[in-house]
Amino acid sequence: MTQPRLDVLAIGNAIVDVIADADDGFLAEQSLDKGSMRLIDEAEAERLYGLMGPGREASGGSAGNTAAGLAALGIRTGFIGQVADDQLGAIYRHDIQTLGVDFLVEPRRDVGATARCLILVTPDAQRTMNTFLGAAQKLDASAIDHAAVADAGILYLEGYLWDPEGPRHAMEAAIDAAKAAGRKVAFTLSDTFVVDRHRADFLRLMDEGRIDILFANAMELAAMTGEDDFDAGVAALAPKLPLLVVTHGDQGAVAVAGEERARVAAEPIERLVDTTGAGDLFAAGFLAGQARGLGLEQSLKLGAIAAAEVIQHYGARPEKDLKALAGGLL
Template sequence: MAQITVIGSISTDFVVETKKLPMMGETVEGEVFRTSFGGKGANQAVASARLGAETTMLGAVGTDPFGNELLKNLEKNGINVNDVERVTHSSGSAFITLVDGDNSIIYVPGANGAYMPEMLDRVIEEEKVFQNSDLVLVQNETPVDTVEHLIRRCNEIGIPLLFNPAPARELHSSLIDQVTFLTPNETECSVLFPGEDIETVLAKYPNKLIVTLGSRGAVYHDGQEIQRIPSIKVEQVVDTTGAGDTFNGAFAFAYASGLNLHDSIRFGNIAAGLSIQKAGAQTGAPTLEQVKEHKDFEKEWDFK
């Protein structure tokens, strides 16, 4: 069984569906309001766990009622939360506006911003979770010092690390060299590599840099040429929130389960395509059985 550790944000999503985004100073009428579980870290953990990975979550939630519910949700999805920290900050939150299936988001870190390097070190030194991990995932909704510390520690220990640099911020090239996979979208890629075209950057980081392109799939360089892997065809897009997280969690599961890089991206694209046909960042993440039912699933992909 694939063993995956996710370090990252655990948040509550407050979602409004409307036909029009308000301009500054304008009030518009919303059609639907709902709350759901989110946070890029939690989303990726749920995506991998739902597919069958033995998944451990590291991060922080508040001591407020939201924190209690966030932990219950992760446990319900079969995720180990024994080392999630409880802090005095409010639990993280995201305010999401949906218009015609596309989203805009305001993220409030709260407790997620309180997950410090020393908290991470306690787990590394006292537990075997890192040493037993097939792959570690992290995103940018965790403090920059903690992310950079994690990259260095994983490199020291020899544990493969997938870094999803979202939301985008600068990253020193020495740290890029230490990660196993880097998975920005197009916008995040332009922040990481300002002034450089995507083909040049892909060639610079073969079999490491995977750029997700939304409805156009994903691209990477295999050391010889650029490989373009299309997304699956989707009849109706319901909610794109969490699609990138589902891709990362599914890619991690596939790679940790023994698929090669190319097929792991294909698998991630299937899972992401299925996720946008349901509402919610986590509720749309498919099970392995649902992915297997899709026509693009290859029967030779043997998941135990």
């Protein structure tokens, strides 16, 4: 097998995040469930944006955040996600490319507006996300460069994007291209609502051997397995996969590959500010370790380091030098 041009190629929603502070009273007034993610239409996005306090814009999206983290760790990374030919689309492409990520999809004028996520952060650092998917859900199979997929060591897929039919077909095509080239496929479950809607599909992918690395958090694990006990959930799901990685909040994370099992504690932090992107950056650190041929424990450690950095400031992209924080691990 030839050496890949890219270490990781990520596919996901290309979303511009708008982040603002809010209190519990505001969430209650807007009937918002704290810590949740809901999908909204363009009209609701405009309405809620008008009520939000001062915010800041940053390119986001789950897999896009992971791609940014990977690039910050010195990993050769590409990204596939659909943007519109509009101002936010230009901002998204510029931001991700300046980070060193190859952006592999052309903007389109026939897909509506570029997606945005309105993120309300309460004083307890919980984030409540209101997402208008816009152009992101118009990604279709024609946007998948099969040669680029075949030339990436790991294909990383965002569960959020499995929901609309067009992107789902696009990701299935990408999985086929990766498997035909003998590459690995990593998948993140993204959210419990994604699991609830597509559990049968995800189990099918596992049974067909089309997922090599699965990322989940404790709530997604419980939704996937029906097991409320964390260890029981890991025991139920791990045999279905070559490699299962599960984060458990401040209790750390676990990785299981066959008979091999590793666990690391969460990294100490000075102050919890915003949990947005914690799972995305954890995946970045872990995949960076795997791309560099590190073991499970070292890869988990890198994930914990990257996640700890991002939860100590607003936004889902790293602000400190992740390579320096990683020390001698990379």
